[in-house]
Amino acid sequence: MTISFGNPDRPNSYIGKTVPRPNAPRLVQGRGKYVDDIVLPRMAHVAFVRSPHAHATIGAIDTAGAKEVKGVLRIFTGAEIAEVCTPWVGVLAHLKGLKSPPQHALAVDRACWVGEPVVAVVATSRAAAEEAAALVDVDYDPLPVVTDMMSALDADTPVLHADMGDNLAFRRLHEEGDVDGVMATAHKVVSARFKTARHTGVTLEPRSILADWNPAEQQLTTWNATQAPHMIQTVLATHLGLPEGRVRVICDDVGGSYGIKVHVYPDEVATAAISKIMERPVKFVADRLESFSTDIHARDHEIEAKIAVDAEGRILAIDVDDWTAIGAYSVYPRTSAIEGNQVVNLCGGPYDFANYRAQTTVVFQNKTPTCQYRAVGHPIAVAVTEGLVDLAAAELGMDPVEIRRRNMYADDVYPVTSPAKMKFEGLSHHASLNKLLELMDYDGLRAEQAALRGKGIHRGIGIASFIELTNPSPFMYGIGGARISAQDGCTVRMDPDGSLVALSGVTEQGQGTEAMLSQIVAEGVGVSPDRVRVITGDTQVTPYGGGTWASRGAGIGGEAALQSARALRGAILEVAGAMLQSPAEALDIRDGQVVDAASGEVRMPLEELGRIVYFRGDTLPKGVPRELVQTRHFITSDYPFAFTNGVQASYLEVDTETGIVTLLKHWCVEDCGRIINPQLVDEQIRGGIVQGLGGALFEEIHYDAEGQLLNGSMADYLVPMAAEMPDMVVGHVETPTMESELGAKGAGEAGTAGAPAAVMNAINDALRPLGGQVTAMPFTPERILRALGRITD
Amino acid sequence: MSDAFRDRIDIALTVNGEPVEARVPAGRHLVDFLRLDLGLTGSHAGCEHGVCGACTVKVDGEAVRGCLMLAAQADGAEVWTLEGLTQSGVIRDLQDAFVARNALQCGYCTPGMLTSIEELLNRGGVPERAEIREHLSGNYCRCTGYEAIVDAVESVARARAEKGAA
CATH class of the missing domain: 3.10.20.30 (Beta-grasp domain)
Structure with missing residues (x-):
């Protein structure tokens, strides 16, 4: 039996409704359980001595003074940790040519970025560990640094890792059609140079781990703030030489992640190694400076790009030359080449055109490693694509909406394969754009803009269409050799009182995973969501799975939950049929009761069925299956990724005297397929938009030429605050994926993907009559005043 | 030290x-x-x-x-x-509004956010959205984008004002 999602009056219709998150009341009452809230007997604390140099050899390490500090238990150098913890290499086989040297938990011999951990100090309190860490004397011998991206491959630039031969980590060229030929003869060719700044995630809860090696049980238990518990289990087992089955990773509440907490960090692995050596619990919680200098960074790209159009505004060719610098190492195990690879895959995404060339060049430098952060590569690809499309429209004197209409894939053309060789199962660019224009009253806004222009007020309207990669198959990591599951599982169990417990391999970091799963299980079995308890984040308890990243929680984890719930429903009805002497097909479960499917007449509450199965099984016919626990797994197989689409619009005002941009309003229409909980989807979109707005206007990690981090505090690295953010209007088109019964695709990254481009296009729309243009993010007042020629020095 | x-x-x-x-x-x-x-x-x-x-x-x-x-x-x-x-019940309406409006995601900023908002609500009246946003500018939230929080505060301020007037 399938669920008729089109019928809102169907029984148990929880999928598609806004229901409250079961974990929210706990969090608003201060009853969350984050890693730093956990205290274990004999727990010690570790603080790290970090390299103050961007590149230096490590000489003698003097710990005598540090050992004198009261409370200090032990001090570890890189060589000592290396005795119990093997180094790792952040490469994937399918990213051909990607190279990176072995990386240790603590630097051995050489430090490669400011903030790299060098020495670990363990004490009975964090304060004592920090005090002692400040007294460790490391003899550094500074080495030449590589900090500039565009000259990293020049012959006179020092090679950061001599064993690697050069500073090139990865390069990929994709070519489709005849780009040069088309560019040579096209009606118009427009080019621009784009820059996206180095960002970091700024999770309010810093990275945290509590590791507890129990020699009596020969088991390592860790409490991690992570998105991927099973991946962490594998990594800790591999590098500490333990069987996977002897590592248990528990993930309770996580205070924000956005991709930051899906990676393997040297200091966290070192903490687990120290627990193993000291045979007691050890906690590490990053402080805010450590967050800025050691959480992964992202989005540090410079892109030269061209677009060719004909006289009617049809896109003939796009040519993209993308450069990114990833810091000193490719991050393990997901690698730091994925972001550049995504730029190649995603540029031009919404548009039906034939000739495409894109190259990404990924280089090493002496800075904090970069890796996957919310909407990986998307904000860059969308800014390049939508920036080019707007420039072409301006060149042609065409409205930005019109040029998009002429080029977006028609809504009835699917399935199609893009010039980047991405396969699209079903998208809704035109329907989404139409809905957006209606929501924002595009014509009305244009009239308002023109009227205000006459009064010297410069407002801009910016549009950005986008595609978003969600529900990844093993094509993302597994085929490259990483033990990162693309499959996910769910176990659903009915207890004697008729309540359900659902155990899922996907995780919760605030998105509402547990609410989403409770709705699906409730509908799948036939109970109300408050009868479902959801458990996630424990490798010893839940089915094996990938966790939550790349917008896979609802699409993959949700489908596994639906299938396991449907299986449990079937198992319940089989027992009920035997009890009620009725064919199972004639029965249904509605609101926690077994009912007659045709009439809806109540036959038996689930708690009565539970009572009989668990306590009076003797009264059931011998041999009747009574398996009230069912597990199902789900993996996508028809498409490597489930692409979604959407379109955003920004309305803003530029103060041409001060260069300050005021965001007035923002709109987003997106298509994530089946919507399970409208409120949660909307809030994912809004939160994502604001993260994108931060990148457009404020966020930029600064280094000097020596590789010193210049803005390592929240006062200096600006993120969006309430006062600067606009209200956002969110709309939806639903094109469910046919790969699953649920039909859900991801929604977590759409906001971040499109917002920076919409803002860029809106600013340029405001500046165009004044002759200015900005393409380097963030669009600070200084950059805007320079674009207007008001600052020239 | x-x-x-x-x-x-x-x-x-x-x-x-x-x-x-x-x-x-x-x-x-x-x-x-x-x-x-x-x-x-x-x-x-x-x-x-x-x-x-x-x-x-x-x-x-x-x-x-x-x-x-x-x-x-x-x-x-x-x-x-x-x-x-929480135990004293003085912000129960605010907490309920946060849950109903999903004005929190990861929950890490939420305790500080609620405490700051309590201060604003104690001033009475129904603040403008811009005033709410200005008041919240000492509290970072990296998840929600703030709009749901502003909505929740606005709804509680309005409900309290109506209750006071009744």
Whole structure:
């Protein structure tokens, strides 16, 4: 039996409704359980001595003074940790040519970025560990640094890792059609140079781990703030030489992640190694400076790009030359080449055109490693694509909406394969754009803009269409050799009182995973969501799975939950049929009761069925299956990724005297397929938009030429605050994926993907009559005043 | 660390309406005292330099950064944390509105956010959205994009004003 999602009056219709998150009341009452809230007997604390140099050899390490500090238990150098913890290499086989040297938990011999951990100090309190860490004397011998991206491959630039031969980590060229030929003869060719700044995630809860090696049980238990518990289990087992089955990773509440907490960090692995050596619990919680200098960074790209159009505004060719610098190492195990690879895959995404060339060049430098952060590569690809499309429209004197209409894939053309060789199962660019224009009253806004222009007020309207990669198959990591599951599982169990417990391999970091799963299980079995308890984040308890990243929680984890719930429903009805002497097909479960499917007449509450199965099984016919626990797994197989689409619009005002941009309003229409909980989807979109707005206007990690981090505090690295953010209007088109019964695709990254481009296009729309243009993010007042020629020095 | 930081100081205060006496290191921050010594883990340390607002607690009626105040400075003070505000029921409507409007995601900023908002709501009246946004500008939220929080505050202020008028 399938669920008729089109019928809102169907029984148990929880999928598609806004229901409250079961974990929210706990969090608003201060009853969350984050890693730093956990205290274990004999727990010690570790603080790290970090390299103050961007590149230096490590000489003698003097710990005598540090050992004198009261409370200090032990001090570890890189060589000592290396005795119990093997180094790792952040490469994937399918990213051909990607190279990176072995990386240790603590630097051995050489430090490669400011903030790299060098020495670990363990004490009975964090304060004592920090005090002692400040007294460790490391003899550094500074080495030449590589900090500039565009000259990293020049012959006179020092090679950061001599064993690697050069500073090139990865390069990929994709070519489709005849780009040069088309560019040579096209009606118009427009080019621009784009820059996206180095960002970091700024999770309010810093990275945290509590590791507890129990020699009596020969088991390592860790409490991690992570998105991927099973991946962490594998990594800790591999590098500490333990069987996977002897590592248990528990993930309770996580205070924000956005991709930051899906990676393997040297200091966290070192903490687990120290627990193993000291045979007691050890906690590490990053402080805010450590967050800025050691959480992964992202989005540090410079892109030269061209677009060719004909006289009617049809896109003939796009040519993209993308450069990114990833810091000193490719991050393990997901690698730091994925972001550049995504730029190649995603540029031009919404548009039906034939000739495409894109190259990404990924280089090493002496800075904090970069890796996957919310909407990986998307904000860059969308800014390049939508920036080019707007420039072409301006060149042609065409409205930005019109040029998009002429080029977006028609809504009835699917399935199609893009010039980047991405396969699209079903998208809704035109329907989404139409809905957006209606929501924002595009014509009305244009009239308002023109009227205000006459009064010297410069407002801009910016549009950005986008595609978003969600529900990844093993094509993302597994085929490259990483033990990162693309499959996910769910176990659903009915207890004697008729309540359900659902155990899922996907995780919760605030998105509402547990609410989403409770709705699906409730509908799948036939109970109300408050009868479902959801458990996630424990490798010893839940089915094996990938966790939550790349917008896979609802699409993959949700489908596994639906299938396991449907299986449990079937198992319940089989027992009920035997009890009620009725064919199972004639029965249904509605609101926690077994009912007659045709009439809806109540036959038996689930708690009565539970009572009989668990306590009076003797009264059931011998041999009747009574398996009230069912597990199902789900993996996508028809498409490597489930692409979604959407379109955003920004309305803003530029103060041409001060260069300050005021965001007035923002709109987003997106298509994530089946919507399970409208409120949660909307809030994912809004939160994502604001993260994108931060990148457009404020966020930029600064280094000097020596590789010193210049803005390592929240006062200096600006993120969006309430006062600067606009209200956002969110709309939806639903094109469910046919790969699953649920039909859900991801929604977590759409906001971040499109917002920076919409803002860029809106600013340029405001500046165009004044002759200015900005393409380097963030669009600070200084950059805007320079674009207007008001600052020239 | 100077020796003065190691000195221990006797303090007596009330926390969530209960008397507390303690001997604390002079360098102990209020938020660490609450979390580590009293087990009140509802207050969170986010940046430890007074910017993010996750550690906001109420001291003598005012919203204060728990990371910028020393425990020793709280001698004689009346301190309220989210645990106490919850138990006393004074922000139940606000908490309910946060859940209903999904004005929180990861929940890490939420205790400080609620404590700051309580201060705003206590002023009475129905603040404009811009005023709410301005008031919240001492509290970072990286998940929600703030709009749901503004909605929740607005709805509670309106409900309280209507109740007061009735």
